Amino acid sequence: MDYIFKNPLVVFQLLWQHLFVTGIALVVAILISLPVSLLILRSRRLTTIVLGILSAFYTIPSIALIILLLPVTGLNEWSVIIALILYVQVILVRNNVAALNGIDPVIVEAARGMGMNRRQLWWRVQLPLALPVMLAGIRIAAIVAIGIATVGAKFNAGGLGRLLFDGIAQTGRYDKIWAGALAVAALALAVNLALVALERYFSYTRKIQQRAAA
Amino acid sequence: MSSIAFQHVSKTFPNSTHAAVNDCTFEVDSGSFVVLLGPSGCGKTTLLKMVNRLLEPTAGEIFLDGKNIRALEATQLRRRIGYVIQQVGLFPHLTVAQNIAVVPELLGWERARIDARIDGLLELVELKPEYYRARYPAQLSGGQQQRVGLARALAADPQVLLMDEPFGAIDAITRASLQDEMLRLKNTIHKTILFVTHDVDEALRLADKIVVLRAGRIVQYDTPYHLLTAPANEFVRELVGADDMVRQLSLLRVEHVMAPLPKNFVLNGTPTILQQDDLRNALSKLLQSGASALAVLDETKPVGVLSLEQIRASAKRA
Ligand SMILES: Nc1ncnc2c1ncn2[C@@H]1O[C@H](COP(=O)(O)OP(=O)(O)OP(=O)(O)O)[C@@H](O)[C@H]1O
Numbered sequence: 001m002d003y004i005f006k007n008p009l010v011v012f013q014l015l016w017q018h019l020f021v022t023g024i025a026l027v028v029a030i031l032i033s034l035p036v037s038l039l040i041l042r043s044r045r046l047t048t049i050v051l052g053i054l055s056a057f058y059t060i061p062s063i064a065l066i067i068l069l070l071p072v073t074g075l076n077e078w079s080v081i082i083a084l085i086l087y088v089q090v091i092l093v094r095n096n097v098a099a100l101n102g103i104d105p106v107i108v109e110a111a112r113g114m115g116m117n118r119r120q121l122w123w124r125v126q127l128p129l130a131l132p133v134m135l136a137g138i139r140i141a142a143i144v145a146i147g148i149a150t151v152g153a154k155f156n157a158g159g160l161g162r163l164l165f166d167g168i169a170q171t172g173r174y175d176k177i178w179a180g181a182l183a184v185a186a187l188a189l190a191v192n193l194a195l196v197a198l199e200r201y202f203s204y205t206r207k208i209q210q211r212a213a214a
Numbered sequence: 215m216s217s218i219a220f221q222h223v224s225k226t227f228p229n230s231t232h233a234a235v236n237d238c239t240f241e242v243d244s245g246s247f248v249v250l251l252g253p254s255g256c257g258k259t260t261l262l263k264m265v266n267r268l269l270e271p272t273a274g275e276i277f278l279d280g281k282n283i284r285a286l287e288a289t290q291l292r293r294r295i296g297y298v299i300q301q302v303g304l305f306p307h308l309t310v311a312q313n314i315a316v317v318p319e320l321l322g323w324e325r326a327r328i329d330a331r332i333d334g335l336l337e338l339v340e341l342k343p344e345y346y347r348a349r350y351p352a353q354l355s356g357g358q359q360q361r362v363g364l365a366r367a368l369a370a371d372p373q374v375l376l377m378d379e380p381f382g383a384i385d386a387i388t389r390a391s392l393q394d395e396m397l398r399l400k401n402t403i404h405k406t407i408l409f410v411t412h413d414v415d416e417a418l419r420l421a422d423k424i425v426v427l428r429a430g431r432i433v434q435y436d437t438p439y440h441l442l443t444a445p446a447n448e449f450v451r452e453l454v455g456a457d458d459m460v461r462q463l464s465l466l467r468v469e470h471v472m473a474p475l476p477k478n479f480v481l482n483g484t485p486t487i488l489q490q491d492d493l494r495n496a497l498s499k500l501l502q503s504g505a506s507a508l509a510v511l512d513e514t515k516p517v518g519v520l521s522l523e524q525i526r527a528s529a530k531r532a
């Protein structure tokens with residue numbers, strides 16, 4: 001704790017790096033996961049195969065995966081970002097597929113029968129109905145990414161992991177280890193709370209309950 | 215209003231050996247109420263869904279007002295056709311008003327016009343607008359949901375209404391009241407309606423004409439009166455219960471058996487009955503009043519007369 005109060009600028013800079021790496025990774029991962037989910041949704045077999053491959057990525061230890069990427073991307077934050085994108089993909093795609101499969105087919109047929117085209121169906125019906133479940137997936141992915149990103153410090157990506165690794169390398173610097181651990185935990189908690197709020201905001205069942213109570 | 219013509223329409227689903235709909239040819243007159251009737255699996259839904267192109271026929275053509283529907287873009291066609299299904303399929307994340315607004319919005323109506331339309335439609339299906347506009351589907355009973363489903367289908371004033379067992383999942387009492395309302399609406403909204411049911415009583419009560427389907431084929435296409443009095447075969451006779459005269463009286467509408475209005479007819483205290491009322495009510499009115507005939511009204515003015523003779527004749531022919 002002491003370390004954080006004595007070196008607020010250092011900690012803040014590392015926090016910012018951490019957010020940057022996980023944020024970029026998450027945004028790109030979401031943008032990839034949406035078309036992938038929509039594509040594989042058309043066939044059960046494709047869903048099984050793609051989710052199988054993505055799960056396999058998830059089982060590779062994070063350090064090993066980043067090392068595998070080093071020859072391609074070099075020793076910088078991009079190796080970490082790409083590894084994170086691959087990691088959280090299975091979480092995002094699995095949740096997206098569950099969310100879209102969870103929509104009552106009768107509702108989709110009613111929408112088509114009323115004359116919606118594919119785009120209108122997606123924006124007006126499928127996305128709003130699937131969003132709460134998709135956001136739950138994004139939240140889990142964000143927390144996992146924040147955790148794994150600490151390893152990034154080993155690979156020149158900076159972030160709060162630096163405090164942890166420095167603390168281990170320098171004898172007697174438990175204060176750094178504590179500061180790093182606390183900062184990562186606080187970040188994960190804060191992001192979790194923010195995303196929970198977003199989920200609630202987009203949940204139509206909640207809106208209905210509020211209306212009923214009023 | 216629009217007419218619908220089916221010409222040798224067949225549909226065989228992929229991986230299926232038999233046709234779900236087999237060489238169906240018939241015409242639905244503009245403004246008429248036609249019911250597709252038959253046992254489960256006979257192809258009613260399949261036939262209906264080919265009209266709004268949720269399914270495409272494997273053979274044959276369908277014409278809307280003489281125009282082959284394949285020449286129209288599917289989404290454009292569907293916006294001109296109201297579609298009501300048994301499971302209702304209201305959008306759970308939208309309020310009643312937003313649900314009704316969907317097709318007008320797709321068609322690019324102005325906000326003020328949409329708002330006025332929503333209120334008008336809610337009144338038409340007898341739901342108080344100020345009470346129901348802002349509610350969500352989950353806050354409505356099954357019967358209320360289906361009323362909203364009907365209002366939603368009518369929103370953009372389509373010429374044609376397709377209804378697939380709309381009252382199938384609704385309890386008997388609510389169902390009867392919805393049927394009454396359907397009869398009332400039929401005379402006020404002037405639409406061509408294609409209505410699927412496997413409930414014979416519902417079909418006989420509502421239909422101008424009934425298509426009796428069996429295993430994808432048309433067995434008979436006729437008025438309720440003729441189905442009861444001249445069933446094409448044993449299947450139809452048993453299906454419609456043509457042998458039960460008392461039941462028939464409560465199912466046949468006055469307009470089906472009334473005689474045309476005599477020249478120089480004056481109401482002059484003659485007891486009256488509505489044309490969509492059933493013969494059973496007509497009979498009891500005749501017997502109670504002791505009159506020789508009833509004047510038949512369409513809401514306001516006399517359109518025909520009904521005497522004991524005509525009721526007896528309709529029963530005798532059965
Ligand atoms: N998507 C489909 N794929 C394959 N076969 C189908 C499909 N939809 C319907 N069928 C078959 O086509 C036939 C007609 O089905 P349809 O749904 O039109 O019957 P229905 O008269 O509406 O029955 P119900 O009264 O039970 O609703 C049935 O044998 C059914 O199994």
Ligand SMILES: [Mg+2]
Nearest residue numbers: 258259260378
């Ligand atoms: Mg059906």
